[in-house]
């Protein structure tokens with residue numbers, strides 16, 4: 001079966017890596033891909049949110065399954081467009097992708113179906129938000145309801161801070177229309193974990209649990225980013241936590257969506273806070289996490305294409321999934337200036353060849369002649385397996401030390 005992957009990040013390179021190990025894979029295309037995916041398939045230049053182009057490629061190349069990496073095309077309805085054209089695609093419809101693209105919608109759904117999450121209020125009027133925040137004496141978190149490239153969440157120290165955040169989002173529109181509504185919620189305390197489920201309506205399969213590192217700097221300091229690294233599995237998610245997530249979060253949410261007439265198919269990413277009162281939902285994403293996917297997929301032993309096909313065909317219960325027992329850790333190397341504006345076109349040297357137990361997943365990279373140069377904020381996801389998490393960390397950082405590009409930033413404390 002020929003496969004088309006939509007996207008250009010480390011997550012998409014990791015998807016391609018796992019697809020290459022799938023028995024049923026024919027030709028592999030990536031729209032638009034990066035220098036790493038070009039080694040595994042054919043990159044097709046173009047905008048990943050251009051459905052007409054994606055449909056055209058799917059028809060021209062006789063694609064049997066399209067897999068969507070990023071949230072933007074999902075939220076804009078790429079799955080609806082493919083299904084209307086009678087083409088097979090893995091991902092949620094635009095209505096179901098609102099679990100990520102509209103935090104107010106997700107919050108209301110959770111409240112209605114008693115799914116554990118932070119208490120929250122939703123506002124589109126700054127004055128009302130200000131009055132409400134002023135009455136709160138504990139710390140709150142202010143979130144733009146729409147898609148804001150992972151930057152729309154402001155964890156506030158005190159009410160004055162939170163009022164300022166609400167003003168910046170609702171009035172100054174620093175996140176554009178994504179900030180037409182805000183969610184003001186209670187600040188939860190605990191450790192965070194990422195759980196990704198492959199979903200077909202009611203049926204789901206939970207991938208191995210991961211943890212990502214969202215802050216830019218060592219010791220969880222500095223601004224939030226898309227993710228500076230990840231590891232899998234995480235000891236934080238015990239069997240007991242998994243059972244709680246299944247029964248209190250995943251099953252009720254999927255049933256709620258079916259009941260609301262918007263059944264979910266694709267990956268549902270649960271961003272969780274493990275609180276003293278049990279796991280609570282911080283956010284949903286409608287796609288694989290990046291860089292969680294890099295760590296998770298390096299450990300996948302069974303056939304990814306077969307798993308995704310099973311979900312699309314509604315026979316997920318038949319899927320057999322197996323994992324490498326070795327933990328994996330991914331260190332993101334980012335451009336100078338990330339997560340703000342970055343300079344691109346910087347040459348990268350020292351890239352090692354892929355090995356059975358270590359892969360440098362490309363994110364913002366591009367090939368120029370014989371050279372690979374930077375082409376984005378997050379550049380590489382250096383990912384290694386190890387006998388223990390400490391061993392995986394050592395191997396990943398050994399590789400990081402060999403790779404050079406000017407201004408590279410990475411955390412040195414991942415998985416520590």
Ligand code: AMP
Pocket residue numbers: 118141143150153155185186187188189192214224271282283
């Ligand atoms: P989100 O994109 O909603 O996952 O938020 C980004 C990050 O903000 C999360 O990974 C948490 O570190 C933090 N965060 C979001 N919501 C809360 C909350 N209610 N309490 C504490 N931290 C939060």
Ligand code: GLY
Pocket residue numbers: 150212226227285288289290291292
């Ligand atoms: N690593 C967080 C995300 O993919 O949203």
